[in-house]
Amino acid sequence: MTHVPDSHPRALSLRLRERLVQGLRLGITSEAGLIAHGRGEALDYLLGERTHDFAEQAIGVAAAFILLATHPVVSVNGNVAALAADALVALVERCPAIRLEVNLFHASDERERRIASHLARHGASNVLHPSEHPWEPLPRLEHNRQKMCRDGIAAADVVLVPLEDGDRCGALVASGRRVITIDLNPLSRTAQRAHVTIVDELTRALPRLHTQLASDQATARESLAERIERYDNALQLRRAVAVLRAGVSPS
Amino acid sequence: MTHVPDSHPRALSLRLRERLVQGLRLGITSEAGLIAHGRGEALDYLLGERTHDFAEQAIGVAAAFILLATHPVVSVNGNVAALAADALVALVERCPAIRLEVNLFHASDERERRIASHLARHGASNVLHPSEHPWEPLPRLEHNRQKMCRDGIAAADVVLVPLEDGDRCGALVASGRRVITIDLNPLSRTAQRAHVTIVDELTRALPRLHTQLASDQATARESLAERIERYDNALQLRRAVAVLRAGVSPS
Numbered sequence: 001m002t003h004v005p006d007s008h009p010r011a012l013s014l015r016l017r018e019r020l021v022q023g024l025r026l027g028i029t030s031e032a033g034l035i036a037h038g039r040g041e042a043l044d045y046l047l048g049e050r051t052h053d054f055a056e057q058a059i060g061v062a063a064a065f066i067l068l069a070t071h072p073v074v075s076v077n078g079n080v081a082a083l084a085a086d087a088l089v090a091l092v093e094r095c096p097a098i099r100l101e102v103n104l105f106h107a108s109d110e111r112e113r114r115i116a117s118h119l120a121r122h123g124a125s126n127v128l129h130p131s132e133h134p135w136e137p138l139p140r141l142e143h144n145r146q147k148m149c150r151d152g153i154a155a156a157d158v159v160l161v162p163l164e165d166g167d168r169c170g171a172l173v174a175s176g177r178r179v180i181t182i183d184l185n186p187l188s189r190t191a192q193r194a195h196v197t198i199v200d201e202l203t204r205a206l207p208r209l210h211t212q213l214a215s216d217q218a219t220a221r222e223s224l225a226e227r228i229e230r231y232d233n234a235l236q237l238r239r240a241v242a243v244l245r246a247g248v249s250p251s
Numbered sequence: 252m253t254h255v256p257d258s259h260p261r262a263l264s265l266r267l268r269e270r271l272v273q274g275l276r277l278g279i280t281s282e283a284g285l286i287a288h289g290r291g292e293a294l295d296y297l298l299g300e301r302t303h304d305f306a307e308q309a310i311g312v313a314a315a316f317i318l319l320a321t322h323p324v325v326s327v328n329g330n331v332a333a334l335a336a337d338a339l340v341a342l343v344e345r346c347p348a349i350r351l352e353v354n355l356f357h358a359s360d361e362r363e364r365r366i367a368s369h370l371a372r373h374g375a376s377n378v379l380h381p382s383e384h385p386w387e388p389l390p391r392l393e394h395n396r397q398k399m400c401r402d403g404i405a406a407a408d409v410v411l412v413p414l415e416d417g418d419r420c421g422a423l424v425a426s427g428r429r430v431i432t433i434d435l436n437p438l439s440r441t442a443q444r445a446h447v448t449i450v451d452e453l454t455r456a457l458p459r460l461h462t463q464l465a466s467d468q469a470t471a472r473e474s475l476a477e478r479i480e481r482y483d484n485a486l487q488l489r490r491a492v493a494v495l496r497a498g499v500s501p502s
Contacts, residue, residue: 021282031272032287038289042436046499109298185293187499245499248297248438248492 013041013049016083016203023082027114030106033079036163043184044201046247047240051208054239055200060230062160062180062196063212064224066095069158069178073099076127080162080202081115085122090126094213101152102129105165107144128152140171153177162202166190182206186240197233199240202235264300267334267454274333276280278365281357282301284330287414294435295452297498298491302459305490306451312482313411313431313447314463315475317346320409320429324350327378331413331453338457343375345464352403353380354493356416358395379403391422404428413453417441433457436490448484450491 020037023029066072072095074088080087081102092098101116109131116127130147136154137146145168148154159172162182166189172179173193181194182205191197198205216224271288272282288444317323323346325339332339332353343349353366360382367378381398387405388397396419410423413433417440423430424444433456433475442448442500467475 017283017286020286024282031275032268034282034285035268035271035289035292038286038291039293040295041286042290045290113267141264241499245496248499 002143013044013204017041019082020079023078026082026118027111028118029078029082030111032106033077033082039040040163040184042203047199048183048243048247049201051200051204052240052243054205054236054243055198055205056208057089057231057236058133058180058196058198059200059205059208059212059232061228062198063216064227065158065178065180065196066098066213067216067219068221068224068228069097070157071099072097072158072160073101073152073156075103075153075159075161075164076115076119077102077104078115080110081118084162084206085119085124086204087210088119088205089123090210091206091213094210096212099152099156100127101149102127103147103153103168104239105142115148117157131231138168138171138175140174141168145171161190161194162205164190166193169193186237186244191237195233196231199237241250262301263454264295267452268292270333271330274329277333277369278362279334279369279471280329280432281362283357284328284333289332291414291435291452294495297433297495298450299494299498300452302451302455303491303494305487305494306376306449306456308482308487309431309447309449309484310451310459310463312479313449313460313469315478316409316429316431316447317349317411317460317464318467318470319472319475319479320348320407322350322407323348323409323411324352324403324407326354326404326410326412326415327351327366327370328353328355328414329362329366332369335413335454335457336370336375338454338461339370340374341461342457342464345461349374350403350407352400353378354398354404354419355395389419389422389426391425392419396422412441412445413456415441415471417444420444437495446484447482448488450488 020029020034065135068187102112112129112131116129119127128149134150135147136150138148153159156177158178160180161169164181169190170193179194180196181190182198182202184197185191271280271285353363363380363382364447367380370378379400382402384399386398387401389399404410407428409429411431412420415432420441421444431447432441432446432448433453434442436442
């Protein structure tokens with residue numbers, strides 16, 4: 001790992017890249033995960049590598065959904081674990097109802113266990129993963145993607161699935177759960193299918209979600225429900241697309 | 252490696268991804284190379300994953316530069332070798348004046364040798380690389396990027412540097428050589444600095460360059476020089492940006 005000085009204009013981007021490369025070496029992320037991260041980098045570059053208002057709006061509603069949930073679960077894949085283990089643990093500390101559940105696109109019991117251990121090393125307890133916990137199938141999905149831990153997503157009313165693929169996001173929506181995602185591509189099937197799409201970089205979005213959960217801890221349930229009622233995800237996606245388009249212009 | 256059927260709508264994209272993952276396992280590509288490939292994927296997706304007229308124009312001029320050159324060299328990095336070894340060898344067979352030279356962003360004598368062997372296995376002979384051939388420094392660059400093999404880029408009048416970083420591309424331009432690049436990002440420093448920028452995916456562009464070299468073999472030198480004279484790289488880049496912008500729209 002090369003040391004990246006804080007003063008480097010692309011310090012954050014380079015540090016995230018190092019976390020993923022480290023994740024690959026630790027057997028947490030997959031090679032395909034590195035390529036997927038690169039796709040996100042290109043989109044974040046076009047978005048100006050900052051959190052826009054459309055993401056803030058979505059984060060506000062995500063916090064409302066999580067605080068009103070009986071059983072909120074965050075689905076963790078290899079990239080999410082490598083990039084944001086600390087931020088996930090902080091989220092659970094802030095809101096202990098949240099369970100973390102490992103689900104991988106490229107099936108591997110060993111990688112699931114490594115991710116669970118990685119999260120545990122960062123302070124998470126009781127991380128669920130289908131290689132060691134009982135699971136039920138999510139209809140419409142095959143192979144590894146269908147596995148929902150009985151005490152996790154199977155029992156969840158609200159699921160946060162960051163950096164998720166479109167099929168699984170769609171199947172979760174079809175199952176009647178409320179689905180929140182974090183995705184840098186407002187045009188992706190995941191972004192289009194979720195109930196709440198936070199178009200932002202994962203490690204920028206999660207601390208903001210944490211802050212929002214903290215500041216909403218005392219907000220009345222009626223106000224949270226009203227915030228959800230007023231929210232229009234399609235509108236926020238259109239705003240994100242407009243910013244992305246504007247990002248494609250000669251500098 | 253999973254088998255990707257021809258009928259899969261994203262067969263080409265998935266096959267390229269597999270070549271890179273294989274390249275990483277063979278020690279030819281770097282982890283950073285996988286992330287860089289992902290960035291390209293996102294841009295190619297926005298370009299509709301096809302070769303546009305702005306790329307065809309640039310390929311025509313690239314062929315003219317190569318055919319008029321005394322000493323044309325193609326600079327090969329890990330991603331280029333993993334993605335396009337066969338296409339590079341075909342290019343040299345079509346136009347034996349072309350030399351292949353390995354140059355890596357992340358310095359590694361071992362990886363240089365592996366890339367040279369990889370190209371040799373695909374049929375290339377006399378691949379140059381600074382860990383085994385005498386080299387001279389290219390001014391304005393540090394570390395590994397500055398190395399130019401004496402019989403390669405140091406002696407070259409025309410250099411094709413696909414998937415190159417902006418600093419090295421700029422230093423080659425400043426050195427007085429004619430510089431051609433292949434880059435999916437028309438906004439990148441590389442794209443903006445090169446004399447000829449082919450905004451296209453590498454494995455689509457190289458066979459087209461091959462065809463162009465073949466069909467221009469008998470073209471008069473005056474006609475090739477005239478083609479270069481008429482060409483406006485900034486115009487083709489603006490056309491590419493316009494297509495990219497249009498690609499960012501809800502489907």
